[in-house]
Amino acid sequence: xxxxxxxxxxxxxxxxxxxxxxxxxLHNVGWVSTGPVFWxxxxxxxxxxFIAGFQEFKTGNNFGFAAFTTYGxxxxxxxxxxxNSSFKFYTISTHDxxxxxxxxxxxxxxxxxxxxxxxxxxxxxxxxxxxxxxxxDIAHFVDxxxxxxxxxxxAAVDLIICAASAWYLMxxxxxxxxxxxxxxxxxxxxxx
Numbered sequence: 001x002x003x004x005x006x007x008x009x010x011x012x013x014x015x016x017x018x019x020x021x022x023x024x025x026l027h028n029v030g031w032v033s034t035g036p037v038f039w040x041x042x043x044x045x046x047x048x049x050f051i052a053g054f055q056e057f058k059t060g061n062n063f064g065f066a067a068f069t070t071y072g073x074x075x076x077x078x079x080x081x082x083x084n085s086s087f088k089f090y091t092i093s094t095h096d097x098x099x100x101x102x103x104x105x106x107x108x109x110x111x112x113x114x115x116x117x118x119x120x121x122x123x124x125x126x127x128x129x130x131x132x133x134x135x136x137d138i139a140h141f142v143d144x145x146x147x148x149x150x151x152x153x154x155a156a157v158d159l160i161i162c163a164a165s166a167w168y169l170m171x172x173x174x175x176x177x178x179x180x181x182x183x184x185x186x187x188x189x190x191x192x
Contacts, residue, residue: 006059011174013052013068014125018166020045020075021129025156025163038082045075063114070111074104094148098140105133120185121169128162 020040026032050072056064081100084092108130115126135155139148172182 008173008177009052009055009059009068010061010064011170013049013056013064013072014166014170014173016044016049016052017068017071018163018170020049021159021166022163024078025159028152028156034082034085038079041075041079041082046072046079047076048072049075063111063118067111070104070107094140098137101133101137101140105130105137108133116188117191118187119169120188121165121172122184123188125162125165125169128158128165132159132162 020037023032023040024037027034027037049068053065053068053070053072056068077100081092081097084090108126112123112126112130115122132155135151135158139151139155142148142151168182169184172184175182
């Protein structure tokens, strides 16, 4: 084995997560069409984050492995839902998408517990992601257009903060090897 240190795949994973999350929220507020979101979801949020997850596996980081592959798969699946809306492979209702989001809401809640034992910055990423998913869940289950738009916009604001938090953490990882120290804060909870 080589004694040469490995690069930290979290820099790419967090960058991909933050970029794709941000662009989707710009779509949700009406500033960006579906096309760029689809392609970013497939290649950066999906593929690059999925690869980052498997690189985390090589380092022995189970949390990074699980989170990056989960959200990489999320972006690939969401890209598939976008593609389906154009080609109509299957009928997918708004409520169906809501249940899809609920699955990831539950998983995000589990990851939030692990994040709270690592750093404040990671906890903020997962807390805002968890809340964003909840707002999007509600938006997909309400039958009123005005309520749907309201909860989608609330989710968009929250998830823009999530994306910025992910990029902050990415900067901590990516710039740390250059001697630039970006604080991430203490864990919110401690193991007993």
